[in-house]
Every structure is written in C-alpha cells, then in structure tokens.
Amino acid sequence: MVFGNTGEWPHEAKARLVFEDGTVVNRTLPAEARWVRLRIRFKARLAWAAVDPDRVNAWEWNRLNDSRVLRTGKGAADTVGGGAVAKYFAKTAYLVGLFLQAAWALA
Amino acid sequence: MEGRGSLSAGFAAIRSGRAIVLLLTAATIVLSLLAAVPLGPSLADAFGGTLAGDHVLKNDPRFAATDVVDFLREKAPALAGVSAAARWAALLLLLQQILVAGGIVSALGRPGGFTPLEFVAGVRRNAWHNSKCFLLFLLAAGASIGLWMGLTRAVSKKAFENAPPGATPALGGRIMTILGALLLYAVFSLLHDFARAARRYDPGVGAWRAYVRARRILSGRWLRALSLFLFWLILGGTLLFVGVWLEWTTSAVSAAAIGLHILLQVAVLAIRPAVRVAAWGSYLSLYDRVEAASAAAAASLRAPPEPGIPPLLTLDEHPLV
Numbered sequence: 001m002v003f004g005n006t007g008e009w010p011h012e013a014k015a016r017l018v019f020e021d022g023t024v025v026n027r028t029l030p031a032e033a034r035w036v037r038l039r040i041r042f043k044a045r046l047a048w049a050a051v052d053p054d055r056v057n058a059w060e061w062n063r064l065n066d067s068r069v070l071r072t073g074k075g076a077a078d079t080v081g082g083g084a085v086a087k088y089f090a091k092t093a094y095l096v097g098l099f100l101q102a103a104w105a106l107a
Numbered sequence: 108m109e110g111r112g113s114l115s116a117g118f119a120a121i122r123s124g125r126a127i128v129l130l131l132t133a134a135t136i137v138l139s140l141l142a143a144v145p146l147g148p149s150l151a152d153a154f155g156g157t158l159a160g161d162h163v164l165k166n167d168p169r170f171a172a173t174d175v176v177d178f179l180r181e182k183a184p185a186l187a188g189v190s191a192a193a194r195w196a197a198l199l200l201l202l203q204q205i206l207v208a209g210g211i212v213s214a215l216g217r218p219g220g221f222t223p224l225e226f227v228a229g230v231r232r233n234a235w236h237n238s239k240c241f242l243l244f245l246l247a248a249g250a251s252i253g254l255w256m257g258l259t260r261a262v263s264k265k266a267f268e269n270a271p272p273g274a275t276p277a278l279g280g281r282i283m284t285i286l287g288a289l290l291l292y293a294v295f296s297l298l299h300d301f302a303r304a305a306r307r308y309d310p311g312v313g314a315w316r317a318y319v320r321a322r323r324i325l326s327g328r329w330l331r332a333l334s335l336f337l338f339w340l341i342l343g344g345t346l347l348f349v350g351v352w353l354e355w356t357t358s359a360v361s362a363a364a365i366g367l368h369i370l371l372q373v374a375v376l377a378i379r380p381a382v383r384v385a386a387w388g389s390y391l392s393l394y395d396r397v398e399a400a401s402a403a404a405a406a407s408l409r410a411p412p413e414p415g416i417p418p419l420l421t422l423d424e425h426p427l428v
Contacts, residue, residue, distance in 0.1 A: 067159070081164070086365055087164060087368065087369075088150055092189060093140045094354070094372040096193045100142075100200045101379040107241055
C-alpha cells in the first residue's frame with residue numbers, strides 16, 4: 001500500500017490498515033516523506049487503509065481522498081460503503097422526483 | 108350530497124385509474140433516475156471506494172457531517188449537472204401531465220371502465236387543446252397572481268411603513284396575501300381542469316369556448332368545487348408530509364433495509380399521482396352531474412305534452428292530479 005503526501009506541507013501522519021479478519025495495524029508516516037510504501041504479509045487480505053483515521057489534523061480540507069476501501073470483512077473491516085452508493089443515489093432520485101412533482105402544480 | 112358523491116367518485120377513481128397512477132409514478136421515477144445519473148460516478152468514487160460512505164451510512168457522530176460537506180464541495184460540478192438535468196426533466200414531466208390529462212378526461216370515471224386504447228386515443232385527441240388551455244392558464248393565473256402580489260405588497264408597504272419588524276398586523280397582511288394568492292390559484296386551476304374536461308362532452312370545443320363552458324359549469328358551484336380542491340390539497344399535503352417525514356427519519360444501513368427504504372420512497376412518490384387522479388375523479392363526477400342535469404332539463408323542455416289527459420271541459424270538473 002502506497003501512502004502519499006500530495007500537499008505542500010510536510011507533516012507526520014498516522015496510517016491504519018485493517019484486514020478482512022478485523023486485525024488493525026497502525027503505523028506512523030514520517031513528516032519528511034513524500035510517499036511511503038508499506039509491505040505487510042498477513043494471513044488475511046487487506047480490507048481498507050486510511051491516513052489520519054482519527055482525523056486529528058485540523059488543517060485537512062478534503063477527507064474524501066484519505067482512505068481506500070478494497071473489500072469488507074469482520075470487525076473494523078465491516079464497512080458498508082457500497083450500500084451508501086445505492087442509498088444516496090436513490091435518495092437523490094427521490095428528491096428530484098419530489099421536485100418534479102412540485103412542478104405539476106402548473107398542469 | 109353532490110359534494111359527498113364527488114368525493115366518493117374521487118376515491119373510486121384511484122381504484123379504477125390504478126393504471127394511470129402507475130403510469131404517472133413510473134414516469135416520475137424514470138425521469139428522476141435519468142436526472143440523478145450525473146451524480147452516480149461521483150457517489151461511487153466518494154462513498155463506494157472510501158470510508159466516507161461507511162461514515163455517512165452509519166451516521167458516524169464524528170465524521171459523517173464533514174464527509175457530507177466535503178462531498179458537496181468536491182463534487183459540486185456533478186451536483187450542478189443533476190440540478191440542470193432536473194430542470195429539464197421537470198419540463199418533460201409538465202408536458203407529460205398536459206398529455207395525460209387528455210386521456211384522463213376522456214377515459215376516467217366512464218361506466219364500465221376504460222381500455223388503454225381509449226386512454227391513448229384521448230391523449231392524442233386532446234393534446235393540442237390541452238396545450239392551448241395550459242398556455243391560457245399560465246397567462247391568466249400568472250397575470251392575476253402577479254397583480255395581486257404586486258398590489259398587496261404596495262398597499263402593505265404603505266400601510267405598515269411605520270410598523271416595527273414582525274408586527275402582528277404586518278404578519279396578518281402577509282398571510283392574507285398568501286391566502287389570496289392560493290384562492291386565485293385554486294380558481295384558475297379549477298377553470299383549467301374544467302376547460303380540459305369540456306372535451307368529455309364536446310370533443311370539438313376550442314380552448315376559449317372550453318373556458319367559457321367551464322365558467323358556466325362552475326357558476327353557482329364555486330363553493331363546492333373549491334371545497335373539493337381544498338379537500339384534495341389538504342389530504343394530499345398531509346399524506347405527503349407524513350410520507351416525507353417517515354422517509355427522512357427512517358435509518359437504513361443493511362442491504363435489506365436500504366431496499367425497503369427505496370420502496371418507501373417509491374410509495375411517497377406515488378402519493379401525488381394518486382391524489383391527482385382522485386381530484387380528477389371528483390371534478391369529472393361534478394362535471395358529469397351538471398351535464399346530466401342540463402341534458403335532462405333540455406329534454407324536458409323539448410318533450411311534447413303527455414297524451415291521454417283530456418282537457419277540462421268545465422271548471423266544475425276535478426282535475427286529474
């Protein structure tokens with residue numbers, strides 16, 4: 001797994017890797033590194049990885065690019081992001097539908 | 108009694124017009140899905156491949172709010188795409204409403220029900236008429252409501268110039284303005300619906316004459332027609348409010364719960380079509396009664412005197428009544 005600092009500010013950050021069986025591994029990414037590659041051999045496959053998982057860095061302005069979910073598993077690996085896509089796509093269509101029906105007042 | 112009959116005809120129209128309710132709901136859903144498509148890749152990118160989706164779906168108290176704010180900012184172009192597509196979809200759905208009203212007018216509430224072919228024939232026959240009626244409605248209602256709002260604003264500005272902000276009389280004035288606008292909208296909406304319904308009995312009537320006919324039909328029955336309008340407005344509004352509130356407050360995390368949640372959304376989107384068809388059923392029932400009464404009165408005027416009753420020869424005879 002490759003972690004990169006895409007900004008201009010060198011700073012230390014925590015990295016968290018969670019495996020399918022729920023095992024959690026925490027590492028520290030050094031401040032001076034532009035990128036860090038972590039190679040871990042483990043019995044379970046990687047479920048997700050995130051930088052600054054507890055969000056202690058108050059200067060971070062976009063949290064959507066600080067994690068990658070590859071698959072789901074048990075415990076900390078039990079994430080439901082795929083469901084969020086279905087739910088919020090349906091929610092968007094539903095809200096658009098209510099807007100469209102409001103326009104019926106004209107006809 | 109006539110009002111109650113029209114109301115029950117409205118509820119009966121939901122049963123007999125199930126196919127129309129389904130058609131209107133399906134059209135709304137298809138257009139909504141098409142309008143929402145631009146957001147799909149952004150949702151998959153932001154919520155499907157990161158922990159943000161998990162936070163938002165589970166309503167994480169620490170992270171969900173910031174994830175939503177980040178999504179709204181980072182994916183603003185996709186949201187703008189949905190917004191633009193929704194405006195075009197609203198125009199399409201408006202056109203669809205104008206067309207479907209032609210089928211409703213010719214088919215709904217007929218004794219013995221109706222076939223899809225009869226409905227489609229009504230749509231085709233009344234398409235141009237309904238378009239003209241819509242334009243007249245838009246002009247007349249827009250001008251009247253605009254004039255009313257402008258006048259009341261000018262008057263209240265003058266009358267409440269020295270009133271403190273939030274004063275009760277000024278608030279009352281604003282409420283009166285809104286109620287007046289609603290009344291004007293109701294009047295023009297009823298005229299619009301009854302002008303379209305005129306094609307039920309006179310398939311060749313033009314838009315102007317249809318409005319004249321609608322005014323004649325509603326003359327002396329405004330209170331009844333406005334009561335029907337208000338009834339369906341309040342019933343539909345209440346059902347919609349409860350449905351929207353239920354949908355908004357129900358959480359769904361598992362796949363099964365999300366599926367049920369989507370079904371609930373479909374049910375909420377079916378409320379408006381059902382109430383619209385019910386309102387049409389009520390109006391058409393009222394229209395049918397007035398036309399039937401007019402036809403009966405015309406027939407009795409044309410009927411020859413009943414034979415078999417001999418004229419009185421002298422005033423001493425007792426009349427046969």
